[in-house]
Each structure stands twice: as C-alpha cells, then as structure tokens.
Amino acid sequence: MILYNCPPSGNCYKVRLFAALNGLELSVRDVDLAAAEQHQPWFAALNPWQKVPVLQDGDTVVWDSQAILVYLAERHQLWEWWPSEPAARARVAAWLSISGNEIQHGPADARLVRVFDAPLDYPNAVANAARTLGTLDKWLSLHPWLEGSRPTLAECAAYPYIALAPEGGITLDAYPAVRRWVAAVEALPGYVSVDA
Amino acid sequence: MILYNCPPSGNCYKVRLFAALNGLELSVRDVDLAAAEQHQPWFAALNPWQKVPVLQDGDTVVWDSQAILVYLAERHQLWEWWPSEPAARARVAAWLSISGNEIQHGPADARLVRVFDAPLDYPNAVANAARTLGTLDKWLSLHPWLEGSRPTLAECAAYPYIALAPEGGITLDAYPAVRRWVAAVEALPGYVSVDA
Known part of the structure; x- marks a missing residue:
C-alpha cells in the first residue's frame, strides 16, 4: 500500500497514526507540495481534488483522510476502531x-x-x-x-x-x-x- | 424515529431525501432557529454542537447530517446505498x-x-x-x-x-x-x- 504523503500535513498524519497503532505497513511516498506536485496530471488522475493524502492499494485508490481511515479499518476488519453496531x-x-x-x-x-x-x-x-x-x-x-x-x-x-x-x-x-x-x-x- | 429539523436547511434535507428515497418514516420536529431553540439546554443535551439535524431513534441519538445517513443505511441494511465492499x-x-x-x-x-x-x-x-x-x-x-x-x-x-x-x-x-x-x-x- 502506497501512501501519497506530505510529512507535516496533519491529514496525512491521521493515516500514518492509524497505521502505526495497528501495525499496518505503508510505503510512504512524499509529494512535493512546494513544487506543486499535487497539481501535476499524474497526481490529479489519482485525486481530482489534488490534495494529499491518497492511498493506493493495488488497483484501489482512495482519497480524503477520513475515507482512508474507513478503508483501512474495513479492509483489515478492525471493528474495534470502526464499530459494527x-x-x-x-x-x-x-x-x-x-x-x-x-x-x-x-x-x-x-x-x-x-x-x-x-x-x-x-x-x-x-x-x-x-x-x-x-x-x-x-x-x-x-x-x-x-x-x-x-x-x-x-x-x-x-x-x-x-x-x-x-x-x-x-x-x-x-x-x-x-x-x-x-x-x-x-x-x-x-x-x-x-x-x- | 424523530428528526430534529429545520425546513430550509440543506443538511436536514439530506436526511429527508434519503428517507423518502427509501420509504423510511420520520417523525419530523422543527427546531426554531430564529428563536435560537438549538442553543437551549434540552437541544444542547442532544447535540453538543447545537446544530440541526439530529436523529433520535429510541435511546439512540445521532447528530451530523453525514453520520445520520450512515446510521440509517446501517440500521436498515441499505447496502446498495452504502456499499459493503x-x-x-x-x-x-x-x-x-x-x-x-x-x-x-x-x-x-x-x-x-x-x-x-x-x-x-x-x-x-x-x-x-x-x-x-x-x-x-x-x-x-x-x-x-x-x-x-x-x-x-x-x-x-x-x-x-x-x-x-x-x-x-x-x-x-x-x-x-x-x-x-x-x-x-x-x-x-x-x-x-x-x-x-
């Protein structure tokens, strides 16, 4: 799983924190916001909103930090973090x-x-x-x-x-x-x- | 199920629309925002953010329009609206x-x-x-x-x-x-x- 990341971004940190608390391995790839890399076509094709974080898991792409948390919890059935009731x-x-x-x-x-x-x-x-x-x-x-x-x-x-x-x-x-x-x-x- | 509602609020409309599309019965109770009813203690006890909509289903209280949509889909197992994959x-x-x-x-x-x-x-x-x-x-x-x-x-x-x-x-x-x-x-x- 690749996390398109920016180190000081709190939104990216949400995902890194959840992964760390659950021992999930992320391959972190930093996007250079200072060089506007998030607006380049390859990144806009991953996320139409042109923002980090984005998670890529094989063919699956999920953008939005809250949605990535939902994805990781559902994918790994971490129901104690995302209650099923x-x-x-x-x-x-x-x-x-x-x-x-x-x-x-x-x-x-x-x-x-x-x-x-x-x-x-x-x-x-x-x-x-x-x-x-x-x-x-x-x-x-x-x-x-x-x-x-x-x-x-x-x-x-x-x-x-x-x-x-x-x-x-x-x-x-x-x-x-x-x-x-x-x-x-x-x-x-x-x-x-x-x-x- | 009681929906604490304000008629012109788009956030409340999200819930009324989903209920209508799925034939769910809501008992709608309007909150008088012009009279600041959402800041009265009885309403603040339902929703600390003192905003409509709020859904009350027996002892269950859910605030935030997006969260109420999730609740209704989960409660009624409307997986075509909230995919399980x-x-x-x-x-x-x-x-x-x-x-x-x-x-x-x-x-x-x-x-x-x-x-x-x-x-x-x-x-x-x-x-x-x-x-x-x-x-x-x-x-x-x-x-x-x-x-x-x-x-x-x-x-x-x-x-x-x-x-x-x-x-x-x-x-x-x-x-x-x-x-x-x-x-x-x-x-x-x-x-x-x-x-x-």
Missing part, C-alpha cells in the same frame, strides 16, 4: 465529519496560516478553534474517548490537528479535558508523533 | 467528507449569506464554490454517479447544496455534467424537493 459506527462517522470541518477550519487552518503562510482568515480560524475546543472539552470532560470506551477512528481523525494546535498559535491551556485526552492518545501502544 | 464504501465516505467541507464551504455558505444573512465571507464562498463545482463537473463528465453505477449516500449528501446553489447566487450554467446529475437525482423514484 450502527449507532456507534454512526457516532464515529460524526467525529469524522467534525474532524473534516470544525477541526479543519479551526486549529488546522490557524496552523496553515502560521506555519505555511496560507492565505486564510486567521482571526476567523482562531474563533472557530475556540468554539470547537470548548465543545470538545465539555464532551471529553464527560466521556473518556470521543465515542465509547476505547479509541476509535474518531481519535485518529481528530487528534492530529488538536495536538498540533499550538503550532497555529492556539494554546490548549484552557481545555484540561482535551489535554487529558491528548495525553491518552499519546500513551497508546504504537503511537507515533507527526515527525516520527 | 471496502473500497466502494471508502469512496462513498470520501464524498461524505466533500459534502461536509468543500460543498458546505462553497455553495452552502454562499446560500447562508444570501438567504439567511449569515456573517460569512461571500466572495470566499463563491470562489470555493467555483473550485468545487469545476472539480465535480469534471468527475461527473466521466462517471454517471459520484461512486459506482447507481446512486449512494454520496448523492444524498452532495445533491442538496449543489441543487440549491442558485439560491446563493451561484449558477450551474457552466457545469453541464453537474446539471445532468442533478436531473438524474430528481428523476429517482421517491425523490422529494427541499420544500416538499
């Missing part, structure tokens, strides 16, 4: 949506501005991040994990850009339950950091 | 992500500004919509449906805010493949419009 599965899917929207357009966008000079609205990203982290902190003050009694795909999707929030100028100081949860993810066997 | 399922999941991010922050945000006076960046939403519709049009000029050879959850998630784009001041004139696909969704047996 409909309500639990749907609630994990809800956290995948939150990861791709509220978390992306809060802490992830703030980091894109600060670290990569992305032309995004920084005050807006900071305001979104505050709302998202506040809601997440309340949730995690009542629940050990995002869904149920153990980590799921929800953790792999949500953790990267929450843990990387300080790189975007967003401190987690005011969110003790979020910090407890970040530490719990980092204590999982097989955990790797973004720059591992 | 891992690669196809993951590719449907990718379109759920696109619906919650690229489509939401393109045509859906533009409509929020134009119709509901939302304090969002309209030129930014219009630019996002152009990128999203351009990519979608290329995809749909090569594929009959978003994934595979028949409609899936991808259609229920993506169609509403694409079809409603003109309400946000975004015409579909330049996107013939998108218009062909919109018409194909509208020809499905059981189809209902947003104001049905």
Whole structure:
C-alpha cells in the first residue's frame, strides 16, 4: 500500500497514526507540495481534488483522510476502531465529519496560516478553534474517548490537528479535558508523533 | 424515529431525501432557529454542537447530517446505498467528507449569506464554490454517479447544496455534467424537493 504523503500535513498524519497503532505497513511516498506536485496530471488522475493524502492499494485508490481511515479499518476488519453496531459506527462517522470541518477550519487552518503562510482568515480560524475546543472539552470532560470506551477512528481523525494546535498559535491551556485526552492518545501502544 | 429539523436547511434535507428515497418514516420536529431553540439546554443535551439535524431513534441519538445517513443505511441494511465492499464504501465516505467541507464551504455558505444573512465571507464562498463545482463537473463528465453505477449516500449528501446553489447566487450554467446529475437525482423514484 502506497501512501501519497506530505510529512507535516496533519491529514496525512491521521493515516500514518492509524497505521502505526495497528501495525499496518505503508510505503510512504512524499509529494512535493512546494513544487506543486499535487497539481501535476499524474497526481490529479489519482485525486481530482489534488490534495494529499491518497492511498493506493493495488488497483484501489482512495482519497480524503477520513475515507482512508474507513478503508483501512474495513479492509483489515478492525471493528474495534470502526464499530459494527450502527449507532456507534454512526457516532464515529460524526467525529469524522467534525474532524473534516470544525477541526479543519479551526486549529488546522490557524496552523496553515502560521506555519505555511496560507492565505486564510486567521482571526476567523482562531474563533472557530475556540468554539470547537470548548465543545470538545465539555464532551471529553464527560466521556473518556470521543465515542465509547476505547479509541476509535474518531481519535485518529481528530487528534492530529488538536495536538498540533499550538503550532497555529492556539494554546490548549484552557481545555484540561482535551489535554487529558491528548495525553491518552499519546500513551497508546504504537503511537507515533507527526515527525516520527 | 424523530428528526430534529429545520425546513430550509440543506443538511436536514439530506436526511429527508434519503428517507423518502427509501420509504423510511420520520417523525419530523422543527427546531426554531430564529428563536435560537438549538442553543437551549434540552437541544444542547442532544447535540453538543447545537446544530440541526439530529436523529433520535429510541435511546439512540445521532447528530451530523453525514453520520445520520450512515446510521440509517446501517440500521436498515441499505447496502446498495452504502456499499459493503471496502473500497466502494471508502469512496462513498470520501464524498461524505466533500459534502461536509468543500460543498458546505462553497455553495452552502454562499446560500447562508444570501438567504439567511449569515456573517460569512461571500466572495470566499463563491470562489470555493467555483473550485468545487469545476472539480465535480469534471468527475461527473466521466462517471454517471459520484461512486459506482447507481446512486449512494454520496448523492444524498452532495445533491442538496449543489441543487440549491442558485439560491446563493451561484449558477450551474457552466457545469453541464453537474446539471445532468442533478436531473438524474430528481428523476429517482421517491425523490422529494427541499420544500416538499
């Protein structure tokens, strides 16, 4: 399995983290975003949205970080990470949506501005991040994990850009339950950091 | 099953559309967003993000429009809409992500500004919509449906805010493949419009 990757991308890290936590072997191929390699025809043929990550498994191509998590869990029948009971599965899917929207357009966008000079609205990203982290902190003050009694795909999707929030100028100081949860993810066997 | 709903919301319409296409009975309860009912404690207890739609099925509560589609498909074993083969399922999941991010922050945000006076960046939403519709049009000029050879959850998630784009001041004139696909969704047996 080839992961088309960019080392500092939190979206690519979601996939590397899930693979590491489950001992899945990925052949990582870095795409040079600084040289706009993601817009070259060979890459656009893999992903019409011209973004990393993309996973290639034989003839199968999957793009979108959340979708790649679903693919890996389904392909390797990792039902403890992607519960088969409909309500639990749907609630994990809800956290995948939150990861791709509220978390992306809060802490992830703030980091894109600060670290990569992305032309995004920084005050807006900071305001979104505050709302998202506040809601997440309340949730995690009542629940050990995002869904149920153990980590799921929800953790792999949500953790990267929450843990990387300080790189975007967003401190987690005011969110003790979020910090407890970040530490719990980092204590999982097989955990790797973004720059591992 | 109770759907906490707002009639003009495209996100709520995703759920009503999928239910109609599959003959699922929903008991619709409208939440008065103009009176900020979604921020009242009883609703915040259902959905920490304080947004519609929310689905309640006995003791089960699911929030997020994409997640509710997953729940209904899993609960009613509608595998033709949510394929059980891992690669196809993951590719449907990718379109759920696109619906919650690229489509939401393109045509859906533009409509929020134009119709509901939302304090969002309209030129930014219009630019996002152009990128999203351009990519979608290329995809749909090569594929009959978003994934595979028949409609899936991808259609229920993506169609509403694409079809409603003109309400946000975004015409579909330049996107013939998108218009062909919109018409194909509208020809499905059981189809209902947003104001049905």
